Amino acid sequence: MPTEKCFDQAPPFPEDVPKLSIPSISLLNLQNGDSETTKEMYEACQVDGFFILDLSESHEGEILLQNAEQMFELAGEVFALGSEILETFAYQPPHDLTGYKSTGKLKTDDGKLDLIEMYNINQDDMVGNSPPRRNPDPIQRHRENIKEFIHLCHSVVTIIQHRLEEQLGLEPDQLSSLNSLHDQSDTSVRLLRTQTQTVTKENLIALGGHTDIGTITLLFNVVGGLQVLPANKENLPANWRYIRPQPNCAIVNIGDTTVEWTGGVLRSSLHRVIKPPGEQAHAVRQSVAYLVRPCQSASMSRLVGGIVPSLQYGERDETRSVKEWAAWRSRQVISGELKPQSRGGILRRPV
Ligand SMILES: O=C(O)CCC(=O)C(=O)O
Ligand SMILES: [Fe+2]
Numbered sequence: 498m499p500t501e502k503c504f505d506q507a508p509p510f511p512e513d514v515p516k517l518s519i520p521s522i523s524l525l526n527l528q529n530g531d532s533e534t535t536k537e538m539y540e541a542c543q544v545d546g547f548f549i550l551d552l553s554e555s556h557e558g559e560i561l562l563q564n565a566e567q568m569f570e571l572a573g574e575v576f577a578l579g580s581e582i583l584e585t586f587a588y589q590p591p592h593d594l595t596g597y598k599s600t601g602k603l604k605t606d607d608g609k610l611d612l613i614e615m616y617n618i619n620q621d622d623m624v625g626n627s628p629p630r631r632n633p634d635p636i637q638r639h640r641e642n643i644k645e646f647i648h649l650c651h652s653v654v655t656i657i658q659h660r661l662e663e664q665l666g667l668e669p670d671q672l673s674s675l676n677s678l679h680d681q682s683d684t685s686v687r688l689l690r691t692q693t694q695t696v697t698k699e700n701l702i703a704l705g706g707h708t709d710i711g712t713i714t715l716l717f718n719v720v721g722g723l724q725v726l727p728a729n730k731e732n733l734p735a736n737w738r739y740i741r742p743q744p745n746c747a748i749v750n751i752g753d754t755t756v757e758w759t760g761g762v763l764r765s766s767l768h769r770v771i772k773p774p775g776e777q778a779h780a781v782r783q784s785v786a787y788l789v790r791p792c793q794s795a796s797m798s799r800l801v802g803g804i805v806p807s808l809q810y811g812e813r814d815e816t817r818s819v820k821e822w823a824a825w826r827s828r829q830v831i832s833g834e835l836k837p838q839s840r841g842g843i844l845r846r847p848v
Contacts, residue, residue: 499565499717504744510721511775517725517738519548521746525555527656538657539664539847546751546764546842547725550653550715553745557649562745564646565717568785571642572688574635575616586633588617591827592820595619595630595685605705606732606769612703613691613770620647620684627681643686650686650715650787651678657713657749665759666803666848672758676712680792683823684711687786691722693779694772700734703782704770707837709752710826711790716750718742720782722773725766728842732767739774753826754791756841757815760799760806764842790823797822804845 520541526534541548552558575583580599588596594617601610618636621627623644636643658673665672676682691703703722716723723740730736740748751763772778791797797815799805808814815822829837 499569499719499742499744499746500562501744503566503569503719504742507719507780508776510741510777514721514774515738516741517545517547517727519545519740521549521551521743522749523551523554524558524653524656527660528555528557530660535660535664536847538660542661542751542763543842543844544728544764545725546766546839547740547768548749549740549743550657550747550749551743551745552747557652561646561649561653561747564642564649565747565785567639567642568646568686568688568717569719569783571635571639572616572690572783572785575633575688576614576690578633578635582633583616586616586631588615591824594683594827595622603705605702607702609702611705612694612701613689615690616688617685618643618688620678620686621681623647623686624678626679647684647686647787648678651789653715653747654713654787654789661763664847665762665805667800667805668802671800671802672712672755675758675791675795676789677792680794682792682819683790685788685790687788689770689782689784689786691770691782693781699772701772702769703772705837706732706767706769708765708767708840709750709788710754710823711752711788712754712758713752713789714750715787716748717785718748719784720773720777720780722770722777722782723748723768723784724771725768726839728764728766728839732838737769737771740768751841752789753840754797754819757797757822758800758805759841760808761841761843762805762845764839766839767837791819793819795819803848806843806845
């Protein structure tokens with residue numbers, strides 16, 4: 498659905514709401530190693546932790562868009578099964594997020610419960626890194642499409658990481674090898690849906706403020722509702738800014754694991770989903786996310802090299818395993834026990 502066709506079917510995004518201004522980065526330019534584009538992307542990853550990735554004009558990008566559209570159709574089929582069937586595939590947090598999460602399982606910032614349904618498809622299952630899992634029928638029937646979507650998303654993530662490695666002065670593959678497609682990880686394709694909102698409250702929170710735990714996220718949206726808390730702004734209702742979904746584009750954001758690895762040079766920003774703005778509030782909101790997690794064998798320790806700051810006296814390196822660390826982070830998100838906040842974003846000039 499992220500093509501023009503899908504945007505034409507949805508009500509328009511209103512002009513008069515506060516938006517975060519983030520750059521639109523051409524995938525083709527990143528593929529060609531264009532230095533201006535690379536610098537612009539690096540800066541966005543430091544300042545906002547978010548940027549728009551324009552997939553048009555790139556051959557792989559165009560195929561990815563078609564695949565993402567198929568994932569939107571798959572989401573429609575999966576959620577149409579209804580909660581009774583989907584509950585038989587319920588997720589098991591915090592250790593296994595694969596499967597269905599009904600609404601009302603997570604706390605939102607206003608102390609209420611979330612309004613978003615999710616289905617997480619496990620990458621290892623789809624690419625054959627682990628024995629096949631039991632999945633709802635539409636997922637089983639579309640295994641090949643999902644696998645292709647994963648391969649394309651993964652190669653786009655690898656291009657982004659290669660450009661970041663150059664800017665950070667790291668070795669080629671120093672970042673990207675930590676989320677290899679062929680090693681087990683908790684990487685997933687997440688299908689999300691929020692029903693039409695009948696409640697009049699403008700800032701009704703569907704998914705509470707959080708940072709993504711993994712390395713990087715590619716997000717496909719058509720209907721608005723995603724908001725980011727800009728850097729150096731207090732978490733007050735007036736400070737949140739919308740990210741306007743754009744046709745032929747993905748939204749990219751940096752996750753907490755990359756902040757750990759880069760010693761805080763890159764930033765993972767607090768984001769949330771609220772009731773879609775303006776006329777869009779009457780639309781069912783679907784999105785598709787590719788959430789990259791590090792391989793289980795990777796370390797959470799800070800990378801050594803380039804402009805990544807070395808540990809200072811008194812600072813301790815992260816020694817928990819990838820699994821332990823992620824379970825600890827997601828427990829925080831689920832229980833709301835620790836207030837989630839943006840992390841990283843120490844300004845450092847690229848090499
Ligand atoms: O649906 C969206 O636009 C955002 C979803 C999100 O932030 C997430 O799944 O982590
Ligand atoms: Fe997120």
